[in-house]
Amino acid sequence: MLEATHTRYLSQLVGEDNFYIDPAHLQAYAYDATRERYLPDGVIFPRHEEDVCQILAYCNEHKIIIVPRGAGSGFTGGALSAHGGLVLSLEKHLDQILEIDEKNLIARVQPGVINKHFQNEVEKRGLFYPPDPASQDQSTLGGNVSENAGGMRAAKYGITKDYVMALRAVLPNGDVIRAGKKTIKDVAGFNVAGILIASEGCLAVITEITLKLLAKPKLKQSAMGVFASIQDAMEAVYKSMASGVTPVAMEFLDNLSIRAVEQRFCKGLPMEAGAILITQVDGSVPEQITWQLTQIEKHFRENGCVDFCVAQDAQQEEDLWFARRNASQSISIYGKKKLNEDVTVPRASLPALLQEVERISQTYDLPIPCFGHTGDGNVHVNIMLEDPDTQLEKGQQAMEEIFKSAIALGGTLSGEHGIGLSKAKFMPLAFTPEEMGLFRRIKSAFDPNNILNPFKMGL
Numbered sequence: 461m462l463e464a465t466h467t468r469y470l471s472q473l474v475g476e477d478n479f480y481i482d483p484a485h486l487q488a489y490a491y492d493a494t495r496e497r498y499l500p501d502g503v504i505f506p507r508h509e510e511d512v513c514q515i516l517a518y519c520n521e522h523k524i525i526i527v528p529r530g531a532g533s534g535f536t537g538g539a540l541s542a543h544g545g546l547v548l549s550l551e552k553h554l555d556q557i558l559e560i561d562e563k564n565l566i567a568r569v570q571p572g573v574i575n576k577h578f579q580n581e582v583e584k585r586g587l588f589y590p591p592d593p594a595s596q597d598q599s600t601l602g603g604n605v606s607e608n609a610g611g612m613r614a615a616k617y618g619i620t621k622d623y624v625m626a627l628r629a630v631l632p633n634g635d636v637i638r639a640g641k642k643t644i645k646d647v648a649g650f651n652v653a654g655i656l657i658a659s660e661g662c663l664a665v666i667t668e669i670t671l672k673l674l675a676k677p678k679l680k681q682s683a684m685g686v687f688a689s690i691q692d693a694m695e696a697v698y699k700s701m702a703s704g705v706t707p708v709a710m711e712f713l714d715n716l717s718i719r720a721v722e723q724r725f726c727k728g729l730p731m732e733a734g735a736i737l738i739t740q741v742d743g744s745v746p747e748q749i750t751w752q753l754t755q756i757e758k759h760f761r762e763n764g765c766v767d768f769c770v771a772q773d774a775q776q777e778e779d780l781w782f783a784r785r786n787a788s789q790s791i792s793i794y795g796k797k798k799l800n801e802d803v804t805v806p807r808a809s810l811p812a813l814l815q816e817v818e819r820i821s822q823t824y825d826l827p828i829p830c831f832g833h834t835g836d837g838n839v840h841v842n843i844m845l846e847d848p849d850t851q852l853e854k855g856q857q858a859m860e861e862i863f864k865s866a867i868a869l870g871g872t873l874s875g876e877h878g879i880g881l882s883k884a885k886f887m888p889l890a891f892t893p894e895e896m897g898l899f900r901r902i903k904s905a906f907d908p909n910n911i912l913n914p915f916k917m918g919l
């Protein structure tokens with residue numbers, strides 16, 4: 461609970477409409493996509509960067525915790541005020557696209573801009589911003605930078621970090637820093653923007669983002685291949701990509717996921733298949749598309765693909781992607797609760813990881829449907845619990861084994877969703893004490909009073 465002097469000061473600073481302390485208003489800011497609930501002591505909506513500076517300077521002086529928040533779509537609790545304090549919400553006022561510079565192919569935005577809105581605006585000018593998290597309709601660009609979000613187009617176009625050219629941010633003491641430049645080349649000074657990307661609101665509050673844009677490819681086309689086994693499917697992916705094709709997306713569903721979608725939606729999916737691959741290619745001339753699809757079909761068929769089809773129009777395109785888009789909700793047929801994580805391994809280690817998941821599934825007697833991004837090695841593993849009250853501990857042990865397997869294969873705890881609260885306790889699996897010590901010293905250099913999103917990321 462905030463002292464009366466603090467509420468008075470903060471309320472006068474931003475105005476009553478931009479500062480909530482009544483529990484009814486706070487409820488909406490007590491959650492993110494983890495569905496954990498932590499009621500903050502207050503929510504404050506800065507109107508501009510100067511407000512952010514003053515709020516942070518005041519809270520730093522009085523040691524009040526600040527939790528930055530975009531849309532609250534995070535999957536790991538990064539925007540939750542687990543230790544009380546103020547939620548600093550960037551979505552209400554800092555939501556403007558400041559500049560789209562068509563000559564330099566860059567844009568400057570405020571952190572509260574919604575990803576999809578930004579994509580739409582640049583596409584109106586024939587330009588393209590590729591990072592496309594599945595939460596693109598709701599998540600903010602500030603949240604995307606803070607989590608280094610990625611999406612299905614990562615196989616070809618990379619993830620948020622590949623598009624961030626510069627940031628403005630406010631340090632916990634209220635100072636503004638600029639990191640990076642509009643220039644393509646910039647080798648002066650430390651790469652501070654690189655440290656702020658994926659820092660999950662623990663180091664500074666991002667107030668402006670300069671993003672790289674591309675020209676929008678004119679054509680795209682999708683295809684689907686059906687395989688008897690996930691190993692065959694993965695071999696087909698490697699061969700296709702080594703042949704010079706760089707698909708925009710190369711997604712897979714395992715057998716459990718295929719069955720779940722089919723059971724829910726009756727779309728005529730191959731229930732006995734070990735895996736399906738859904739892929740998309742793009743380009744500027746039809747010959748580019750044809751060449752890529754021909755290569756993919758050749759390598760798919762040479763590696764056990766029993767059925768291959770190419771979408772011929774927008775409706776078929778939609779139909780091909782239906783299974784992937786609806787996998788996440790469909791697997792609820794296997795249990796009331798799912799523990800879902802997004803471990804990532806080097807692409808070539810995916811079959812080994814999926815074999816381990818199969819073994820863990822049998823050991824713990826829990827269904828674990830998997831789907832995700834074969835193009836970049838990022839798998840969504842979903843441990844399904846029919847009776848969460850009795851199975852939760854078992855499920856968590858199974859997840860820990862999956863994390864260990866991914867790390868042993870040279871992978872990482874998270875390819876998309878970050879660490880936040882949910883995965884904080886697993887950080888020592890992935891990092892040595894020396895590496896964790898370095899993270900803590902970096903945190904302390906930015907935030908000596910530990911007011912900014914404390915204890916997240918295992919710090």
Ligand SMILES: Cc1cc2nc3c(=O)[nH]c(=O)nc-3n(C[C@H](O)[C@H](O)[C@H](O)COP(=O)(O)OP(=O)(O)OC[C@H]3O[C@@H](n4cnc5c(N)ncnc54)[C@H](O)[C@@H]3O)c2cc1C
Pocket residue numbers: 492493527528529530531532533534535537538539550571592593594595598599600601602603604605606607608609610611612660661662664665666667875876877880913
């Ligand atoms: C249905 C669904 C699908 C999803 N799909 C994907 C996916 O495909 N790929 C993917 O990567 N993620 C995905 N996510 C996770 C989530 O959407 C992303 O992590 C997203 O980037 C979070 O953005 P947000 O605006 O909601 O941030 P929030 O959840 O509000 O915050 C996330 C973190 O960023 C910090 N933060 C936010 N704004 C700032 C700022 N301006 N300055 C400093 N720190 C800040 C917060 O403190 C917090 O730690 C999905 C989530 C859902 C619910």
